[in-house]
Amino acid sequence: MKFPLSAADARELRAGDQVVIDGEIVMTAGLPTIQRLVRCLDGVEPLPLALHGVSLFHLGSFSRETDGRFEVLYLNPTTSTRFNAHMPRLIRELGWHAVGGKGGLDRQCVEAMREAGCVYLSFLGGGATLHSQAIRRVVEVGWSDMLVHYRLVRLAVEGLGPVTVGIDAHGRSLYAEEQLAARERLPEILRELGAERSK
Amino acid sequence: MAITYELVKTVTAQLYDRSLRGIPEDTKAALQRADATESNETARHTLRIMLRSADAARTSSQFICSDAGVPVFFVRVGTQAQFSGNVRQAIADGFDELVATIQPPLLPHVTNPLTLERGYKGRGMPIVTFDLVDGADNVDITCSPKALGSGRWAALEIFSFPDLATIEKFVLETVIRAGSQPCPPVVIGVGIGGSFDYAAKLAKEATLRPVGEAHAEPIVADMERRLLAAVNKTGFGPMGTGGDSTAMAVHVNYAAGHGFTPVAVCFNCWINRRTRARIYNDGRVETVE
Numbered sequence: 001m002k003f004p005l006s007a008a009d010a011r012e013l014r015a016g017d018q019v020v021i022d023g024e025i026v027m028t029a030g031l032p033t034i035q036r037l038v039r040c041l042d043g044v045e046p047l048p049l050a051l052h053g054v055s056l057f058h059l060g061s062f063s064r065e066t067d068g069r070f071e072v073l074y075l076n077p078t079t080s081t082r083f084n085a086h087m088p089r090l091i092r093e094l095g096w097h098a099v100g101g102k103g104g105l106d107r108q109c110v111e112a113m114r115e116a117g118c119v120y121l122s123f124l125g126g127g128a129t130l131h132s133q134a135i136r137r138v139v140e141v142g143w144s145d146m147l148v149h150y151r152l153v154r155l156a157v158e159g160l161g162p163v164t165v166g167i168d169a170h171g172r173s174l175y176a177e178e179q180l181a182a183r184e185r186l187p188e189i190l191r192e193l194g195a196e197r198s199k
Numbered sequence: 200m201a202i203t204y205e206l207v208k209t210v211t212a213q214l215y216d217r218s219l220r221g222i223p224e225d226t227k228a229a230l231q232r233a234d235a236t237e238s239n240e241t242a243r244h245t246l247r248i249m250l251r252s253a254d255a256a257r258t259s260s261q262f263i264c265s266d267a268g269v270p271v272f273f274v275r276v277g278t279q280a281q282f283s284g285n286v287r288q289a290i291a292d293g294f295d296e297l298v299a300t301i302q303p304p305l306l307p308h309v310t311n312p313l314t315l316e317r318g319y320k321g322r323g324m325p326i327v328t329f330d331l332v333d334g335a336d337n338v339d340i341t342c343s344p345k346a347l348g349s350g351r352w353a354a355l356e357i358f359s360f361p362d363l364a365t366i367e368k369f370v371l372e373t374v375i376r377a378g379s380q381p382c383p384p385v386v387i388g389v390g391i392g393g394s395f396d397y398a399a400k401l402a403k404e405a406t407l408r409p410v411g412e413a414h415a416e417p418i419v420a421d422m423e424r425r426l427l428a429a430v431n432k433t434g435f436g437p438m439g440t441g442g443d444s445t446a447m448a449v450h451v452n453y454a455a456g457h458g459f460t461p462v463a464v465c466f467n468c469w470i471n472r473r474t475r476a477r478i479y480n481d482g483r484v485e486t487v488e
Contacts, residue, residue: 016241016440029265060265062306073303076265079348079380102348103380103439122440124248125348125382126222126264126470129255147317149265149306162248164241164440166379174440175379182375182433189371193429194364197421 003157004055005098007117013165015172019121021160024139026051029060029078030150033143034086041093048142049152051094058083058101059123059131060149063141070138072153075131077102077123088112097169104166104175113169120167134160200480202338204284210476210484211272211325212293214342216301218474219267221257223488225410226386226447226471233384233437233444242442246384249437249469263470267305268344270294270325273407277335281480286338287327294325308346328400339487341407341475343467349385352377353465355399360458366391367426370449373464374430379439382468384447386410387430390463393454398461405450406467414451423449437469447471 001009003023013019026049028034040047061075080087080101087105090096091112099105099113100121113120123131134157142152167173227250234246256263272290298305298319309321332339354373358365370389377385390401413420426449436442447469467473475487 018241018244060306062265062303064304074262074265076262078266079351081380102382122438124245124252124438125468126249127252128263128265129259129261130248130252132261133255147307162244164245164438166440178433178435178439178441179375179378182378182435185432185434186371186375189429189432190364190368192432193367193371193425196425196428197363197367 003098004053005119007097007169010097010117010119010169013119013168014170015165015168015174017165018162019165020162021134022158024154024156025057025160026054026152026154027057027059027061027075028150028152029058030146031082033146033150033152034083034090036143037090038086041089049140049154053095053097055098056090056096057099057121057123061153062148063138063151063153064148065144070141072135072138072155073132074128075135076128077125079103080105080120084109091116091118100163104173107176110167110171110173110176113167114171117169119165119169121163122166123161123163131160134158200482201281201283202478202480203482204289206478206482206484207284207286207289207338208293208296210478211290211340211342212297214340214474214476215270215294215297215344218342218344218472219262220260221263222253222470223473226469227253229410229447230384230469233447237442237444239436239442241440242436242444245437245440246444253470262303264346265306266308266346266348268346268472269309271343271345272325272327273330273341273343273404274327275330275332275339277332277337277339279334279336279480280338290325290327337477337479339475339477341473343407343473349381349466349468352381353402353463355395355461355463357395357459357461359460361460361462363422366460366462367422367429369462370426370464371429374445375433377466379435381466383435383439384437384444384469386467386471387446387449388465388467389426389449389451390461391451391453392456392460394456395461397454398463401452401454402463402465405452406465407473408450410448410471419451419453423451426451
């Protein structure tokens, strides 16, 4: 699919679908970065890049500047739940229609995503080699004053993925469903575990 | 003849470097077995991409994960081993040199827990644990870098005269709490008994065992088999988006203790980074894995 996604694109997807990313994405792995973006919304400082309507992924990357040009050597997802507290506001106010990383986001985020028409995409953790092969060009880098994996990097990619829709724009989260199902199954699982033990 | 500072420095740096560029063979085989039994189509697809990722990293000598973790070494010193230099310093210097030269460069993950400042250096880093092996004329070193994704879901609770059902329930609850987060399918290490610190060590060492190698004692091997089946009924699946393959193995270690029984549970993500070598008194280096 062509990225960044529109709200209409996002609403066409269903939890469990797998897609391949072509086009432009923005990424960061930094909690300080996400917190700083929230301060931008509060008017403390301007946004470092145009971030309205982008597809923003929780991806750690190694970027470096050589002769005034940035290059990204590798990228890979980081744990998204670390950003739970801030994502609803960023999704709503910046109109993001695709976010992602690994491990999903919480219920407040799912609600914000349903309102905004936004999907969560699960990247393969431990996929750095494959993901990095999809890098075509570094478009721009924001906040170069921050740690290398905390920067905001806008990247042109081709064939990134496949990634799995972990949360769709209709309020369905595979992560929430699995947590609920596992907790519901637990008494039965423990009963079977015990029955096997006594043999 | 003695094991030199230079050799320890070089070998430990190489162990760390190599651990980042692929997955152990036993782990690959476990993923292939999971692919053969997984009933969820998306999960099977994810398992196959994992195997492709592992092969791509090995073939191209690139990092499999952007998070190289922090350097963690388990050093088993033979009582007949002779050293001609400082061992702890050699490991620290080896890591420093690796940071300066490795391609591609590492991200700065070493974190001061009080200030949250990050870099490549920090108090007590690299994390090195020492043990003795009676009679051996070598030093046996395992490198298993640890990162946040799986590291943060470990848990320890202390029970008083627990029955097996209580211990096993705690393991399952810890697995459910971790849920989709630790990049499943995981290797789960369980340490039972001893003392607070020793139970955690037992659990950690259990994750280093070859995937699926059963404990020598039938009661423990039976617990491992039953726990693995139970964990794989939870449904989290590869990368936590659903499936039967939540764990590749549950390894349990135990030690006698008092009536208070610590139970520690920890996780390795699917890439299960682990390399190991022995250095002998005559300077020979044996790559174990």
